[in-house]
Structures are given as C-alpha cells and as structure tokens.
Amino acid sequence: MTNLTLRETTAEVIVARAQAAGEPGWLAERRRDAWTFFAQAGPPEWRRTDLSGLLPDELGPTDTTAVELMWDPALAAQGVIFKPIRQALDSHEGLLRKCLDTAVAPLTHKFSALRAALWHDGVFLFVPRNVAADTPLRVRYGLSAGERTTFPRTLVITEANSSVTLVEEFTSADQTAVALAAPISEIFAGPGSNVRFSSVQHWGANVYHLGGQQLILEHDANAEWTSIALGGKVQHIEAETTLQGNGSRVNWLGATFANHDQVLVMAPWLRHVGHSAESFMQFKTVVNDTSYSVFDGMIKIEHESAATSTRLEEHALHLSPNARNDSIPSLKIETNSVLKGGHASTSGDLDDEQLFYMQARGIPKDEARRMIVMGFFSPALDTLPIEALRTELETIIEGKI
Amino acid sequence: MSNDLIIKDLQASIGEKAILRGVNLTVRGGTIHAVMGPNGSGKSTLANIIAGHPSYTVTGGEIWYNEQNILELDAAERSKLGLFLAFQYPVAVPGVSVANFLRAALNAHRAEAGKDPKLTAIPVPAFRKLLREGMQSLEMDEGFARRYLNEGFSGGEKKRLEILQMTLLKPSMAIMDETDSGLDIDALRIVAEGVNRLAGPAMGALVITHYQRLLNYIKPGFVSVMMDGRIVREGGPELALELEEKGYDWVREELAGAA
Numbered sequence: 148m149t150n151l152t153l154r155e156t157t158a159e160v161i162v163a164r165a166q167a168a169g170e171p172g173w174l175a176e177r178r179r180d181a182w183t184f185f186a187q188a189g190p191p192e193w194r195r196t197d198l199s200g201l202l203p204d205e206l207g208p209t210d211t212t213a214v215e216l217m218w219d220p221a222l223a224a225q226g227v228i229f230k231p232i233r234q235a236l237d238s239h240e241g242l243l244r245k246c247l248d249t250a251v252a253p254l255t256h257k258f259s260a261l262r263a264a265l266w267h268d269g270v271f272l273f274v275p276r277n278v279a280a281d282t283p284l285r286v287r288y289g290l291s292a293g294e295r296t297t298f299p300r301t302l303v304i305t306e307a308n309s310s311v312t313l314v315e316e317f318t319s320a321d322q323t324a325v326a327l328a329a330p331i332s333e334i335f336a337g338p339g340s341n342v343r344f345s346s347v348q349h350w351g352a353n354v355y356h357l358g359g360q361q362l363i364l365e366h367d368a369n370a371e372w373t374s375i376a377l378g379g380k381v382q383h384i385e386a387e388t389t390l391q392g393n394g395s396r397v398n399w400l401g402a403t404f405a406n407h408d409q410v411l412v413m414a415p416w417l418r419h420v421g422h423s424a425e426s427f428m429q430f431k432t433v434v435n436d437t438s439y440s441v442f443d444g445m446i447k448i449e450h451e452s453a454a455t456s457t458r459l460e461e462h463a464l465h466l467s468p469n470a471r472n473d474s475i476p477s478l479k480i481e482t483n484s485v486l487k488g489g490h491a492s493t494s495g496d497l498d499d500e501q502l503f504y505m506q507a508r509g510i511p512k513d514e515a516r517r518m519i520v521m522g523f524f525s526p527a528l529d530t531l532p533i534e535a536l537r538t539e540l541e542t543i544i545e546g547k548i
Numbered sequence: 549m550s551n552d553l554i555i556k557d558l559q560a561s562i563g564e565k566a567i568l569r570g571v572n573l574t575v576r577g578g579t580i581h582a583v584m585g586p587n588g589s590g591k592s593t594l595a596n597i598i599a600g601h602p603s604y605t606v607t608g609g610e611i612w613y614n615e616q617n618i619l620e621l622d623a624a625e626r627s628k629l630g631l632f633l634a635f636q637y638p639v640a641v642p643g644v645s646v647a648n649f650l651r652a653a654l655n656a657h658r659a660e661a662g663k664d665p666k667l668t669a670i671p672v673p674a675f676r677k678l679l680r681e682g683m684q685s686l687e688m689d690e691g692f693a694r695r696y697l698n699e700g701f702s703g704g705e706k707k708r709l710e711i712l713q714m715t716l717l718k719p720s721m722a723i724m725d726e727t728d729s730g731l732d733i734d735a736l737r738i739v740a741e742g743v744n745r746l747a748g749p750a751m752g753a754l755v756i757t758h759y760q761r762l763l764n765y766i767k768p769g770f771v772s773v774m775m776d777g778r779i780v781r782e783g784g785p786e787l788a789l790e791l792e793e794k795g796y797d798w799v800r801e802e803l804a805g806a807a
Binding site: 498499500501503504505506507508509510511512514518519521522523524525526 | 599600601602603622623624626627628632633635638639640641642643644648649652653656657696713717
C-alpha cells in the first residue's frame with residue numbers, strides 16, 4: 148500500500164491507511180474528504196508557477212516524513228511541549244481536532260487538498276500561558292534518499308502572554324528525480340503572546356515546494372515572521388497573517404534568491420480584521436541567471452477592522468539581464484477606517500556606483516558584489532535566531548551570486 | 549620618484565563628450581598640490597579617472613604611479629597601490645555596516661597573492677582598537693561604526709567617514725574631490741585636521757576644489773588651474789589667493805589674449 152502512486156491511490160486506500168495507523172475517525176474522514184476533492188479538482192490556476200515538470204500522479208505517497216527536532220529540553224520543565232505531531236495525536240487529540248486545517252483551508256485547490264489528505268508527520272509546539280521560552284526551537288524537514296514526496300506539517304499554539312521562537316527549515320541534498328514537498332504551517336498566537344517564526348526553504352535541486360502557511364494573531368499578539376526562500380526547482384507558497392485581534396502586530400520580512408532556472412513564487416498576504424492592528428511587510432528578492440521570481444503580496448483590510456496601520460514593500464535586485472522578477476503588490480480595502488496604508492516596490496540592477504565606491508577602497512569586485520547582496524538581505528538575515536543557520540545560509544547565498 | 553603621480557596628456561570622455569583634453573600634471577610624492585577650476589572644467593572627472601571609475605573612457609594619455617601605468621589596473625588594484633579617492637559624494641550601501649566595510653577594506657589591503665586571506669586578516673581586537681582610535685581622532689560617536697555605510701548620513705558625517713577610511717588605509721597619495729562641499733565650518737576644521745595629520749612625507753595629496761576656502765585649512769605647496777579639460781596655469785599658494793581675488797574669468801581672458 149505504501150508504494151502506490153497517486154494515480155493508483157483511492158479514498159478507500161487513504162481511509163484504510165489512517166485506520167491501520169491507529170488514527171482517530173475524524174482524521175480519517177477529513178483525509179477522505181480532502182482526497183476526494185484532490186481527485187476531482189483540476190490543476191490550480193497559477194499563471195506564473197510552471198508545474199509542467201511535476202507529474203504528481205506518478206509520485207508515490209510515502210508514509211515517512213523526515214522530521215528532526217532540536218531544542219533545549221529544559222524548556223519542557225516550563226511546560227513547553229515540542230514533539231512530533233503524530234505523538235500529539237495521542238496526547239492532544241482534542242486540540243488537534245479543533246485546530247488542524249482551520250488556519251490553512253484544506254479544500255481551496257488541488258494541492259491544499261493533497262496536503263490535507265496525505266500529511267504524515269510534522270511538529271506540534273505548545274507554549275502555556277505566561278511562559279517565556281527563551282531559547283529558539285528548531286524543526287528540520289528533510290527528504291530521505293529516493294523519497295519522491297513529503298507532506299510535513301507544523302502546528303504552533305501559544306497561550307496568552309507567552310513567547311516563543313521557532314525556526315522551520317526545509318532542506319535536502321540535490322535530488323536526481325523530481326520530488327514534491329507540500330507542507331502546511333499553522334500558527335495560533337494567543338492574546339498578548341509573542342511569536343518569532345522563521346521559515347527557511349533551502350531544498351536541494353529538483354524539489355517542487357507547494358506550501359500553505361497561516362499565522363493567526365489574537366488581540367495584542369505580536370509576531371516577527373521571517374520567510375527565506377533559496378532552494379528547490381519551483382516554489383509556490385501561499386502565506387497569510389490574519390490580524391484577528393485588536394492591537395495585534397506583525398513585522399514580516401522576506402528574502403528570496405533565485406538562480407539557474409529556478410521559479411520561486413511567494414504570495415504573502417496580510418489580512419486585517421481587528422481594530423488598531425499594525426502590520427509591516429518587507430520582502431527582498433534577488434534574481435540571477437535565467438531564474439524567475441514572483442512577489443504576489445496583498446494587504447486585505449476587512450470590513451470589520453478599524454484604525455489599521457499597514458505597509459507592504461518589495462525590493463528586487465537583478466544580477467543578470469536574463470532573470471525576471473514580477474512584483475504584484477495589491478491593496479484591498481473594505482472599510483473607511485484606515486489609519487495608514489501604503490505599498491511600494493522597487494527594482495534595479497546592482498549599482499555601479501556602490502561597486503566603484505567599494506572597489507576604490509581595495510575591495511575586489513566579487514567581494515563587493517557579495518557584500519552588497521548580503522547587505523540587501525540583512526534585514527531578514529539579521530532576525531535569524533541561530534548563528535550557525537545564518538552562516539549556513541550565507542554560504543548558500545554566496546554560491547548563488 | 550616613485551611616489552609621484554604623473555599624468556601625461558590625459559584625454560577622456562563620457563559617452564561622446566570629451567571632458568579631458570590633454571591633462572599634464574605631476575603631483576610630487578609627499579606634497580600637497582591643489583587643482584582649482586570653475587564648475588565643469590573637468591576636475592572631478594580627473595579625480596574619478598585616477599581612481600578608476602568605469603563610466604569614463606580614457607581616449608589617450610597615461611597615468612603613472614609607483615612606476616606603473618595605472619590605467620591598466622582596476623579600481624581595487626589602484627587602491628592597493630596606495631591611491632585613495634576621498635569622494636565628493638560618498639555612496640550609501642544599505643545593510644553593510646561601517647565597521648564591516650572598513651574591515652573588508654583593510655583586509656583587502658593586507659591580502660597577499662597565494663596566501664590564505666585568513667592568515668593575513670587583521671585580528672578583531674587589533675581592528676577594534678584601530679577603529680576606536682581613528683573615530684576618536686575625528687570626534688565621531690562610537691555608535692557610528694554600527695550604522696549602515698553612508699545611509700542617512702549628514703554631509704559632515706559622510707566626509708568624516710571618508711577621512712576615517714583614509715586614516716585606516718594609510719594611502720601614499722590621497723585625491724580629495726571637493727572635500728569641503730556640504731561642510732559647515734566645524735566639520736571642515738575636523739576634516740582638515742584629519743588630512744593634515746596624515747599629509748607629510750608618507751602621504752601626498754591632490755586637493756581638488758572650486759573655492760580657496762579649503763586651502764586656508766589644508767595648505768598646498770603647489771597650485772594648478774584647470775579649465776576646459778586642461779591645466780592652464782601652475783604656481784605656488786599665491787596663485788590660489790589671486791584666483792580668490794580676481795575670479796576665474798581673469799584666467800580665461802588671459803588665455804583668450806594669448807591665443
């Protein structure tokens with residue numbers, strides 16, 4: 148059963164698998180519904196994401212997910228729970244039933260349904276009321292050798308006035324055959340809690356990454372979200388922060404670097420619902436060689452919101468005339484009560500005057516280029532809470548310049 | 549002498565437009581030499597070409613320094629040879645801190661072909677000490693080193709940073725491009741003191757300026773006047789005073805009379 152391709156899989160197979168794994172009935176039903184949706188849905192209408200090289204029907208659903216958890220176990224004494232999500236199905240079934248698939252809707256398009264039908268493992272992070280988890284927690288999702296699909300999921304719940312820092316990482320060696328990674332990340336930030344979340348995509352070659360992410364902020368919750376995209380062959384991430392509660396805030400920074408023939412699409416949305424909520428989004432994109440990147444950013448200010456402050460920026464740097472970046476920032480306002488709202492996007496080549504200035508101090512041209520690109524990305528890189536990870540990513544970035 | 553900067557019949561253009569039309573100028577090592585001239589005479593172009601700016605096309609002539617025709621070298625190599633351009637308009641580089649930039653520049657100067665750069669790099673404590681001392685001498689706040697290079701700097705801060713770089717890199721020939729522009733009198737004094745501390749047998753300076761004002765603070769031994777892309781007069785410090793008094797039209801009229 149485990150080695151069936153998606154073409155050979157049926158709803159009955161999905162349900163039987165869930166039962167064999169001892170999963171609760173509600174989950175088996177959700178999987179069946181999601182699978183039925185997947186099987187009936189046409190390909191998603193993503194105009195800019197080229198999925199022609201991905202033949203999902205030929206890929207097999209695997210029932211392994213490479214998950215590595217790294218944290219200071221001393222946090223457990225404070226009541227922090229950080230464990231594989233399969234284990235949480237036993238220990239926290241009620242909470243999972245209540246939360247899973249409520250932030251990232253499962254029945255939106257073919258791949259959101261596929262993720263919900265086939266997710267296998269991932270991480271569950273729970274921070275109790277008033278607990279400040281001082282050291283960063285890290286989850287690393289991988290692809291084992293020969294594995295063609297992976298469907299991991301992250302679930303984070305922070306109770307009132309707690310704080311936590313999580314790094315979610317997607318990484319593998321270069322793959323010889325096309326592989327599909329379709330992860331879900333859901334974060335529920337309780338009232339007054341502080342969440343620092345870094346999501347870092349640096350898969351090896353040949354990986355298609357089709358991800359859904361959602362962060363929901365209750366009143367007075369505060370989030371720092373960093374999105375870094377470097378790896379894979381094609382990436383399509385739909386990410387959203389919902390400022391649900393009054394006085395909630397998010398500061399969302401991004402760094403995307405596409406080279407060779409990579410296609411990296413990022414669609415980060417800000418959705419304002421609560422009153423007096425503040426959001427700032429700044430994404431930086433570098434494109435090299437014949438790569439293509441898309442920033443499809445959106446601010447949506449809902450009818451029930453009031454006194455919103457929001458700003459969205461995207462800045463792109465071209466290292467090659469054959470690389471392309473499309474920036475499509477948009478603003479949808481359904482209320483008359485907006486305090487501040489704006490967006491900006493810029494795009495340009497590496498600045499010759501900057502290069503000359505640095506070279507005139509003896510810095511060789513390649514080193515000057517490296518420093519300018521690293522400086523361009525520094526707002527996002529500076530937020531990474533783990534120095535070794537930053538060093539690793541800088542090495543990857545250097546290799547792409 | 550090898551530390552003389554020798555410019556022979558230099559011709560250069562930007563796009564189709566000829567800007568330098570045969571500049572002949574020798575700046576003796578260890579001396580201060582002012583080049584004065586009206587706007588548009590080609591002074592800043594000369595400074596940029598000496599430093600190796602890629603936007604200009606040199607159409608003829610030579611520039612010799614340290615027994616090398618430096619037109620064959622790129623900007624970084626010229627810097628390592630001991631030339632230093634203090635920019636009229638220093639460039640902002642967001643995300644690159646002053647400290648990291650200075651360390652990269654110092655290490656580039658210390659690098660040796662065929663040697664692991666880690667072995668030639670300046671140790672961090674030694675760098676910190678050097679930086680602290682340099683900043684103190686220019687009355688700069690300590691937090692300055694952490695700011696992004698020239699980003700949001702005032703005119704005075706930018707020029708002080710230029711002199712700080714000069715202090716750390718210890719060039720043998722500094723080219724000062726309109727260093728007084730955008731400076732109030734206090735900043736001008738601090739900047740000039742910084743230059744005067746370095747100028748001497750170990751460092752010559754080519755001081756490019758429109759006004760005589762700067763030369764009250766940085767006193768040249770020689771003055772050359774540039775006009776329409778050529779050096780048209782040479783003399784001692786008295787020439788600068790004469791220009792201050794009579795303006796550039798006087799030179800222009802004399803030239804027209806001689807032609």
